[in-house]
Amino acid sequence: MRNARKTTRRVLVVTTLAGVLAVPQAAHADPVTSTAWASVGSVDVRIDDQHIVTPELARCTADGPLGERTAGGATGDIAVFGAGDTACGRQDAIALGRAEGKRFQADVLKRFGGPALNVRTFSAKCGTTRDGSLGDVQLGNVTGIKVPENIPANYRVSVPGQEGEVLATVTLNESVVPSPADGSLTTHALHIKLFPKGGPASGDIYLGTARCDPYGKAKAKP
Numbered sequence: 001m002r003n004a005r006k007t008t009r010r011v012l013v014v015t016t017l018a019g020v021l022a023v024p025q026a027a028h029a030d031p032v033t034s035t036a037w038a039s040v041g042s043v044d045v046r047i048d049d050q051h052i053v054t055p056e057l058a059r060c061t062a063d064g065p066l067g068e069r070t071a072g073g074a075t076g077d078i079a080v081f082g083a084g085d086t087a088c089g090r091q092d093a094i095a096l097g098r099a100e101g102k103r104f105q106a107d108v109l110k111r112f113g114g115p116a117l118n119v120r121t122f123s124a125k126c127g128t129t130r131d132g133s134l135g136d137v138q139l140g141n142v143t144g145i146k147v148p149e150n151i152p153a154n155y156r157v158s159v160p161g162q163e164g165e166v167l168a169t170v171t172l173n174e175s176v177v178p179s180p181a182d183g184s185l186t187t188h189a190l191h192i193k194l195f196p197k198g199g200p201a202s203g204d205i206y207l208g209t210a211r212c213d214p215y216g217k218a219k220a221k222p
Helices: 108-112 216-220
Strands: 006-008 035-047 050-054 067-070 073-075 079-081 084-091 094-106 117-128 133-143 155-160 166-176 185-194 201-213
Touching: 035 079, 035 084, 035 117, 035 216, 094 185, 108 166, 108 201, 117 185, 133 166, 133 185, 133 201
Parallel strands: 035 094, 117 201
Antiparallel strands: 006 133, 035 050, 035 201, 067 084, 073 079, 079 094, 084 094, 094 117, 094 201, 117 133, 155 166, 166 185, 185 201
16 A cells, blocks of 8 residues: 655644643753754564564764764564664754654564555654754655555554454654653654554564653753
8 A cells, every 4th residue: 555755744832732842840940951862763572582672773862973874774574774864963952853764664564464564754853942842753655554644643553463453553753742741752753562452572663763852951960
């Protein structure tokens, strides 16, 4: 199943809106330094009594390294990442993170009778504001599952198996905001969670991650 280019954007708002802007519950009087990091993707799954891990690819942070690049590669028959790169930085009080790449394929579900999932292009971005964070995700040519033309935040698809079980949940344009909100925001272009109700495999595959926190350095203080 082939889809045209999928584009999703988040815009800055004044209050929390579907994870677009995470507004903290209290103001910080002391000077703080914002933080940000980004990665092309990662794998952490357990399958066939094996624990398979690919750490964050091409990870960058606002404190350095400010940019990284990966040529991609395969994690067994779990997933294949194409080329991608990241960029992070800080402009005065604002921290920024971006990850983008192309030609991702997840084959792990095929061994259970499910589809191969493909993403032709992707990007995930975030930036801090004075008291929150905002994000932007874009996806192009998603195949293997049906997705709408304009993908809303946290759009989730359950992938059924031949026996009626749920092989995985696939979340596109994922926004993760803590509760209570503290100003931080994590965006994932794609998040695959294997057998969320239990089964022969478990774990997570992430594609395109960017995380921003306007009070990150303040939180790190003892």
